[in-house]
Each structure stands twice: as C-alpha cells, then as structure tokens.
Amino acid sequence: MDVFDRMESEVRGYCRSWPTVFTTAQGSHMTDENGKTYLDFFAGAGTLNYGHNNPGLKRRLLDFLAGDPVVHGLDMYTSAKREFLERFNEYVLAPRDLDYKVQFPGPAGNNSVEAALKLARKYTGRETVVSFTNAFHGMTLGALAVTGNSMKRTGAGVPLGHGVAMPYDNYLDGRTPDFLLFETMLDDSGSGLDKPAAVIVETVQGEGGINVATAEWLRGLQDLCHRQDILLIVDDVQMGCGRTGPFFSFEEAGITPDIVCLSKSLSGYGLPFAITLMKRELDVWEPGEHNGTFRGFNPAFITAVGALEDYWTGDDFEKQTLAKGQQVQAALNEIAIAHAGAIDCVRGRGMAWGLVMKDPETAPQVCGEAFARGLLMETSGPEGEVVKLLPPLTTTESELATGLEIIADSVEAVRQKITA
Numbered sequence: 001m002d003v004f005d006r007m008e009s010e011v012r013g014y015c016r017s018w019p020t021v022f023t024t025a026q027g028s029h030m031t032d033e034n035g036k037t038y039l040d041f042f043a044g045a046g047t048l049n050y051g052h053n054n055p056g057l058k059r060r061l062l063d064f065l066a067g068d069p070v071v072h073g074l075d076m077y078t079s080a081k082r083e084f085l086e087r088f089n090e091y092v093l094a095p096r097d098l099d100y101k102v103q104f105p106g107p108a109g110n111n112s113v114e115a116a117l118k119l120a121r122k123y124t125g126r127e128t129v130v131s132f133t134n135a136f137h138g139m140t141l142g143a144l145a146v147t148g149n150s151m152k153r154t155g156a157g158v159p160l161g162h163g164v165a166m167p168y169d170n171y172l173d174g175r176t177p178d179f180l181l182f183e184t185m186l187d188d189s190g191s192g193l194d195k196p197a198a199v200i201v202e203t204v205q206g207e208g209g210i211n212v213a214t215a216e217w218l219r220g221l222q223d224l225c226h227r228q229d230i231l232l233i234v235d236d237v238q239m240g241c242g243r244t245g246p247f248f249s250f251e252e253a254g255i256t257p258d259i260v261c262l263s264k265s266l267s268g269y270g271l272p273f274a275i276t277l278m279k280r281e282l283d284v285w286e287p288g289e290h291n292g293t294f295r296g297f298n299p300a301f302i303t304a305v306g307a308l309e310d311y312w313t314g315d316d317f318e319k320q321t322l323a324k325g326q327q328v329q330a331a332l333n334e335i336a337i338a339h340a341g342a343i344d345c346v347r348g349r350g351m352a353w354g355l356v357m358k359d360p361e362t363a364p365q366v367c368g369e370a371f372a373r374g375l376l377m378e379t380s381g382p383e384g385e386v387v388k389l390l391p392p393l394t395t396t397e398s399e400l401a402t403g404l405e406i407i408a409d410s411v412e413a414v415r416q417k418i419t420a
C-alpha cells in the first residue's frame, strides 16, 4: 500500500474499509491482486445496477470506441446524444407520461444537484432550500448546504447557508410536526424565515441510513409545495434507475417532482454521467448560464442507451428487482430475529436494504467480518449504525443467498467476539 499511503490524500475513505488492491470485476464480483474474489453488495455506491462489465453494454461500448467516435462532446449535438434523448423519451419519459426537459449538468450526482438548486433559485428568485435530517445530496458547497451529516458539513470549513433542515417523514394524521414548522416558516407574518425556493428530498435516504419515506408523506409534501408555490426536487441519484424497483423511485408515491436529479447507474456501466430533469416551464437559463466542460460524455450516452434497451423496454426487470428485494428482506428479517439483541430493525425498499445495528460500533465490525469472508458492504446512517446492502440488480438469487449467508455469519462472529 506504500504508494497509496505516500501519495494519496488522507481524505481517502473506502480503501480503509477494504485494504486490498482490486484489479478486475465482473457481474456482482470484484477480484483483488491476490486473486481473492469478493461478492459486491456495494455496487460502486450504487453506480452498477447492471453489474460490473455488463457484457451487452461492454460490447456496445467497444463497438462505439472502435469507430473513432466523438468522445468528449461538451454540449454539441452528437449522434450518441440524439440516440440517448430519443431512447430516454421512448422508454422512460413517455410511458410514464412525463414531459421533462433534460439538462446535462456535468459528470456526477453533485453536478445534477447543484444545477437543480441553482435553477430553483433562478426560477423563483428565492434563496432558501428545505432539506431533511440525514439527507445526502453531495459534497460540493451548494449540495452540502442541504446535506444533513454534520461530519460532512464540517468538511466545508465555513458555515453553509441558504438551507433549512426539517425532520424526515414523521407522518402523523396528515399534519406532521415538520409540516407545521414548515407552514409556520411559510407564513410571512413573523417567522423570520424566508419562503423557500424549493424542497429537496430523497424518497429513500441512502447515505442517511436507508430511511424509507412513506408514499403518504411524499404526497403530502408535494401537496404542500403545490399549495405554497414551492418547487419539489427529488434527488434520485442513488435510488433512481431501478434501485427501488421502478425506474424512478418516486413512481410508487404517484408524485411528479418539478425537478429530478439522476446520475450513478444512469450510464449503466459505471461511467460518469448525470442529468437534471425539469418541467418545461422551469427551463429559464440563457445559453451558457450554467455550463461545464464534462457534460456530453458520449461513451456514457452509448452505454445508457444500452441499459435502457436491455432492461427498460417492459416491466420484467422491475418485477425481478422487487422479487429479489423480497428475498433479501426475508433473509435479513431472519437474521434480525436470530440476533434481536444486536439488531434494531431491517428497513428498505426494492434492492436497497439496511440492517440497523443497536450499537453503531458493531456495523463496521459486521462489514469487516463480511470483507474477510469475501463480501463488500458499507455502512450508512448518522452514526454509521446501518449495514447497507446495494447489490447490483442483476445479482442472481443464488449470489444473493451466498451474500446473505455471509452476513448471517458475520453478525454471529461479531456477537461472539463481543461476548468472548
């Protein structure tokens, strides 16, 4: 590890959980330079819904690269971009009756969030954006200002402004305490707080600990935003592209956000790619008012089209994801029952699951034991108390069963060490 320790900044994180050098990857597996293979229930932090080096997508990418294509496209018109827009409309927007315009804000999730926040402010002329406790929207300053995690916020080195955080999904008879607070804030008569430009929400908080919002709460949030003329932004960077079952995680709640952020698994192949979707009337920027060098990355258009054509032309993939999710949930429930003293609860949706440990210190220990046994998982939640499962959606049932057995063994091993 010498060269890494000597040359890489101390800010590096994942390599501390998994101190080995990975060399190859295929499907739901990664292999290190010692030849040890790991089942991957981390999936590049949710960028690999279709697995590593998905053969169909790889073929398309290699064919594309073989032809001297335009690789780096800024926001020029290219044939690859045209293909992406046509297929995205055909397979994603039109079947859901969604009429969004598409912006290419840059390569990463935070680029999509920054564009959403700026656009909401430009459109409404207002500053404040409401976010929720334990939200995660990215590490750039605007996105960080609506991110809840205090350790991450401290990394900014300066106070972060223009954001207000409300409690996430504590639904009570349709009027939650946070909604009441929110309504007070909107009441110009003395709360001292500005009317917000937008609310930004994750339907399932991934980094926040797999907190699942109820459909009722999301609908209530949308109603409140509509009543008050506030824009609703859904950050689907981690939970979109089928992670919760449907292509968009908000479909189940039947809401239509004003702005949607997508990235991570959108390219289908782990290539950097993000889009910001906006209702037509929100398309208010002048040409060049929000730009950047790495936007139209043409290889990502090619693999994204491949993912749409291979997985999203019907509803089979969604059904398979939900069935696999039930398999994961059932196995995790068994583990939770067997270790009720150590596990608080199991929560999740689709193929995003969390095993919530009673003692936060045990969650990284479970991940450490799993790593030793050949399974990659990370922790999430405000205190890192949640063992988080994000397997590729293409993981087979038997691979899932193998990983779930490793989790059971890992929890058992941690408990034995504690009682020893």
Ligand SMILES: Cc1ncc(COP(=O)(O)O)c(C=O)c1O
Binding pocket: 045, 108, 109, 110, 111, 113, 136, 137, 138, 139, 202, 206, 207, 235, 236, 237, 238, 239, 263, 264
């Ligand atoms: C919900 C959500 N939004 C935004 C981001 C930021 O994406 P990126 O790390 O690609 O900037 C993440 C990353 O984990 C995320 O989970």
